[in-house]
Amino acid sequence: xxxxxxxxxxxxxxxxxxxxxxxxxxxxxxxxxxxxxxxxxxxxxxxxxxxxxxxxxxxxxxxxxxxxxxxxxxxxxxxxxxxxxxxxxxxxxxxxxxxxxxxxxxxxxxxxxxxxxxxxxxxxxxxxxxxxxxxxxxxxxxxxxxxxxxxxxxxxxxxxxxxxxxxxxxxxxxxxxxxxxxxxxxxxxxxxxxxxxxxxxxxxxxxxxxxxxxxxxxxxxxxxxxxxxxxxxxxxxxxxxxxxxxxxxxxxxxxxxxxxxxxxxxxxxxxxxxxxxxxxxxxxxxxxxxxxxxxxxxxxxxxxxxxxxxxxxxxxxxxxxxxxxxxxxxxxxxxxxxxxxxxxxxxxxxxxxxxxxxxxxxxxxxxxxxxxxxxxxxxxxxxxxxxxxxxxxxxxxxxxxxxxxxxxxx
Ligand SMILES: *Cc1c(COP(=O)(O)O)cnc(C)c1O
Numbered sequence: 001x002x003x004x005x006x007x008x009x010x011x012x013x014x015x016x017x018x019x020x021x022x023x024x025x026x027x028x029x030x031x032x033x034x035x036x037x038x039x040x041x042x043x044x045x046x047x048x049x050x051x052x053x054x055x056x057x058x059x060x061x062x063x064x065x066x067x068x069x070x071x072x073x074x075x076x077x078x079x080x081x082x083x084x085x086x087x088x089x090x091x092x093x094x095x096x097x098x099x100x101x102x103x104x105x106x107x108x109x110x111x112x113x114x115x116x117x118x119x120x121x122x123x124x125x126x127x128x129x130x131x132x133x134x135x136x137x138x139x140x141x142x143x144x145x146x147x148x149x150x151x152x153x154x155x156x157x158x159x160x161x162x163x164x165x166x167x168x169x170x171x172x173x174x175x176x177x178x179x180x181x182x183x184x185x186x187x188x189x190x191x192x193x194x195x196x197x198x199x200x201x202x203x204x205x206x207x208x209x210x211x212x213x214x215x216x217x218x219x220x221x222x223x224x225x226x227x228x229x230x231x232x233x234x235x236x237x238x239x240x241x242x243x244x245x246x247x248x249x250x251x252x253x254x255x256x257x258x259x260x261x262x263x264x265x266x267x268x269x270x271x272x273x274x275x276x277x278x279x280x281x282x283x284x285x286x287x288x289x290x291x292x293x294x295x296x297x298x299x300x301x302x303x304x305x306x307x308x309x310x311x312x313x314x315x316x317x318x319x320x321x322x323x324x325x326x327x328x329x330x331x332x333x334x335x336x337x338x339x340x341x342x343x344x345x346x347x348x349x350x351x352x353x354x355x356x357x358x359x360x361x362x363x364x365x366x367x368x369x370x371x372x373x374x375x376x377x378x379x380x381x382x383x384x385x386x387x388x389x390x391x392x393x394x395x396x397x398x399x400x401x402x403x404x405x406x407x408x409x410x
Contacts, residue, residue, distance in 0.1 A: 017332075018364055021340035022153045022313065023181070024203035024210045025356040026364075027264075031208055034267035035260045042257040050266060051246070051257075057269035061183060061206070061277070062198060062216045064190035068239070069216040070246040071202070071265055073258050076180040079199030079213030081109055082237045083176045084147075086225045087197060090114030093143040095136045095173070097128040099159070100152035101343045102178055110147070113233065118143060124346055125303040125315070128159040130167060137171040145174045151182035153204075154343045156315035156352065157304045158186060162193040169194055174221065180204055183214070184272055185284045185312035185356060196221050202261075205284070205312055207357025208268035211261055268357075284311040286399050287360045291353060293395040294369040294388035298376065303350055312360065314353040315342075322379045324348050327372075335371040365392055 019026045040047050051070075058069045072079045084106070088094060092115045096106045099122035110117040118140050120132045128148055137143060146168035150161045161177060168175045174196040179188045185205035190198055196218045203210035217239065225232070225239055232238035236255065245254040272280060288311030292302070300316040302309060318324045324341070328351070331337040340352030355364065369388040376383050 015336060018335070018337045018367060019354070019359050020364060020368055021338045021354050022352055023201065023354065023356060025205070025207045025354065025359040027207055027209060028268070028271060028358045030271060031264045031267045035209060035264040037260070037263050039259050042259060043251060043253070047257075047259065048251055050262070051251075054262060054266050054269065055246070057266065057273060058214050058216065060273060061214065061269060062179075062188060062190045062200075063192065063277070064216050066190065066216045066218055067248055068219075068222055068243070068246070070214075070242075071262065072199070072213040072215050072237075073211075073255060074213055075203075075211055076178075076199065076201030076213050077105070078237070079180075079201070079215045080105065080178060081234075082213075082215060082239070083197040083199055084109035084113050084115075085234045085237050086232055086239050087145060087174060087176065087221060088113040088115040089228055089230055092116070092145065093118055093140055094145045094147055094176075095120060095133065095140065095143045097122070097133065097146075097148040097159070097164075099126055099128055099155070099157065100124055100149065101154035102149045102152060102180075104344075106147045106149070106176070106178070124344070125155045125157060126305075127157050127308045128164060130160065130163045133164055133167050137167065137173070141171065143171065143173055145176055147176040147178075149178040150188065151179070151186065151310050151313070153181045153313055153352075155303055155346070156310045156313040157308050158182070158310045159308075161188070161195065165193045165195050174224065180213075181310065181313060181356070184277070184280050185360075186281055186310065187277075190216055202265055202268070205280070205357045205360075206265070206268050206272065207359070208265045209261055211258065212265050214265075284355065284360050286396070287355050287362065287365055288312070288314065289399070290362070290392040290395040291355060291365045291368070294365065294392040295353070295372075297388045297391040298369075298372060298383055303346075312354060312356045314355070315346075315350045316353070317350055318348070319376060319381055322376060322381055324351070326379075327351070327375060330375055331371055334375075335367070337368055337371055339368075362396065 094110045177198045180201040183200040199215040202208035202212035244252045303315040342350040
């Protein structure tokens with residue numbers, strides 16, 4: 001006789017939230033409905049055709065012709081790990097840039113693969129300093145790979161991927177680039193910048209359901225992995241084996257593809273194609289300017305200096321005199337809004353406002369500013385009710401896209 005644990009548990013209905021944290025972002029109804037379509041076999045010719053379309057759509061998103069471009073069955077962290085386990089052989093030197101939490105995870109990956117991490121440090125909130133990377137290569141001419149995070153979600157800073165990749169190429173090194181938060185929010189030009197291995201996540205600016213990691217590898221990487229003297233330590237992530245399923249010519253069983261999640265990614269990418277990459281970047285910029293105007297009107301100061309700010313991830317110092325956690329708790333409980341907290345050394349010191357993908361819209365910006373005002377006022381901070389929304393409104397109205405109508409395009 002089994003125990004009766006679980007008795008009385010019914011269906012789970014999550015609340016409808018406004019998601020303005022570090023991801024997941026909100027999901028368009030078209031993407032949800034794609035997920036509910038019939039599950040078919042992963043070798044069904046109809047499914048295989050959808051896979052080819054997915055690869056083509058991802059090449060558009062990454063701006064690449066790389067044939068090995070596909071979604072990894074796993075979250076962004078698996079995409080990260082896939083790059084390292086395939087490209088790092090025991091003893092390899094890897095220059096890793098750390099200016100936030102995710103750069104730290106890259107170091108961990110290098111070490112677990114038996115590689116030697118040469119760490120280039122920059123402060124939390126600062127971009128990666130190309131001069132330090134250049135110096136690291138001068139001191140380590142045998143370094144094989146440069147690994148860095150393009151958009152550090154933990155601080156909201158963008159680094160100059162094009163310049164960093166140029167330095168790596170000059171020194172004959174490969175690049176591993178984390179584009180989890182940057183893809184579809186700011187330009188990620190894989191071929192133009194000469195990036196080798198780039199991974200992203202489905203749940204940030206692509207606004208798809210979480211759990212998939214779009215990835216692209218240059219032909220150089222495929223050659224490197226084929227020429228390895230030691231086996232890739234992970235069976236699941238070995239691209240030599242995955243090529244049999246996601247490659248150009250064969251389609252043989254490797255693992256059961258997460259079919260319905262792939263439908264939703266396909267739909268999210270079709271929507272990105274319809275909007276156009278440039279338009280998506282411009283939308284993030286426009287909403288960022290309005291959110292920034294509102295946050296600054298409230299007296300909040302940005303962690304990152306202006307030229308390096310990510311439009312999709314806005315980190316500001318906590319308002320003096322208010323309880324950091326209580327603000328987040330009440331935003332969720334009273335306004336259904338999720339925002340992000342600080343990580344690591346920034347815990348308790350900053351809030352992170354994400355406007356990624358489908359979350360990047362005027363109604364979210366306005367609602368969030370309104371909620372902050374009423375809460376700050378209630379908590380005794382000296383602010384002027386209505387001023388932040390007015391500032392945001394004027395930022396929208398001043399934008400060149402005003403001609404098309406503020407609401408329709410924001
Ligand atoms: C979110 C994120 C990841 C990890 O992605 P998961 O899908 O949570 O595994 C990696 N890098 C960056 C920069 C991220 O923002």
